[in-house]
Amino acid sequence: MRVSELAAKESPVTSPSDAAPQYVITAENLTKRYGDVTAVDGISFRVPAGEAFGLLGPNGAGKSTTMKMIGGVSQRTSGSLSIMGLDPEQHGPEVRAHLGVVPQQDNLDEELKVRDNLLVYGRYFGLPMSYLKPKADELLEFAQLTDKAKSKVDALSGGMKRRLTIARSLINEPRILLLDEPTTGLDPQARHILWDRLFRLKEQGVTLILTTHYMDEAEQLCDRLIVVDKGKIMAEGSPASLIREYSTREVLELRFGSERNASVGAELEGIGERLETLPDRVLIYAHDGEAALEQVTARGLRPVTSLVRRSSLEDVFLRLTGRSLVD
């Protein structure tokens, strides 16, 4: 090891080890503008070590832009940002050395074999081959790709590529993992395998920062999340507390046919706590969905279909913005 590296080890730019920052990420009034477009509009949040923190919002909400600023690859327009006590704009390489990053679009090296993708990536961190070779095998095992080690990346399915990208992001044993839309475009089975892997990382104490526009993903993985729309934070809290605060326990979904959904609203007045009319269905927010349904039928209304379900983050988002998460 070189003297400069020893020095770097002993006295990092700031000293995250002995200061032991309570929060691994702190953002204050973080803003990013592209010309006239404000992608991120003064958002503030803090993430303690070991938390699974989510940014939930529709496409174009500013989630990915926020992730790029945290990842130290995009410069903010204003506000302050600190990762492990370091400003990513001044200490880009140091900040990025702490992180594992899973981008929205896979950018694996398709011309290299699966295992070589991990080795090459590890070299960017200056990691020696004596560490990388066994580590690559360990990560392939973790990503359930051991038998694909010598395949070309081209030959992998979408889910496998995603898992390889996650394995790649772990090569430097990061304590913070950034995941931008980790399961978009995957089939349900592939998503569940991925969630399971992420859950294990969480159990190991890795801080997860993830963006998603899937409410089930946010509910499954996040301890706490911010709901983002048009670059602003609409609400913040755990999935359960957000549902409690912004929705009722249950939701009654009624379909009267696309012609009648809009007009039937007046006749449903007074049932449940709140009514939401969507083009394809009517939602009645109530503590007891079955009881609400009885009231509907008692009024002589005959919906084509009816469904009682638990409230979800989708309902929270609808309440906060008047729009659905997935367009």
Place this chain on the structure above:
Amino acid sequence: MIKATQEAGTTAAPALRAHSPEVSAARARRWGAFFYAEQVLRVMKGYGWTIVMYGVGQPVAYLFAMGVGLATLVQTNGADVFGGVSYLTFIAPALLISAAVMTAANEFTFPVMDGFKWRRVYYGPHASPLTPEQIAGGQIIAVTVRFLLQSAIYFAVVALFGASPGEWGWVSILIATLAGLSFGLPLMAYAATIKEDRGQFAMVMRFIVMPLFLFSGTFFPLDTLPLGVRWIGWISPIWHGTELGRVVSYGYEEEPWLTIVHVVFLLVLAAAGWVLSKRQFAKRMAS
């Protein structure tokens, strides 16, 4: 008992630990460009055979066709024009330099587009401690290695043909590499600005590389051309490289100041391209 031994075995094995992020960052700051060059070279190894065949096949074909076939016709019509050397000796340095420039036209265009747009391979290392400048630098280092390798093979073939009589002929390997960079690096800076592929690279090949190849004193001395097209040679890295190559390979006599001009021209173009490429990489990746 067996269990105990196994446990002892596991504890004896050193735990697999990555060095600290601070060490990663310090190493990346120092060696980052080489780390990325390693990646590009690994990818190149995938088509290594093509590189070798290009290095061997092209000179063999050209030297036979031009140096042996065409030469019989050319030399009977006036050998004096070529400074008293055989036509084969005259064109060999030009072919070596041109091959490097043509390789540059490939290596600094499509892979750059691939990095930013098609498969976005630059964005993987961009999320690591490497900086955009180092990614550009790594690509340049790797292609430089390819230039050296390819030119060395090319030169070996030329030497086997007996077309490099002087003892300093091997220096043309370095000259070809420099010429490749002086043409390729400004092109790389341009390639890094392209957001949509509308056939720009094919245009570069057709309207820049080909004219430079034909009018750079490659097959006949530049001063046999009318002044109206001679300027193409003056601004051409192929001409400057070729003239230098002729000086080292058969002691072609030119004014010493002109030799200096060739070297300075190639160095300045390469340096400017290097700076612009790094700047463009940083600009494009920071947005």
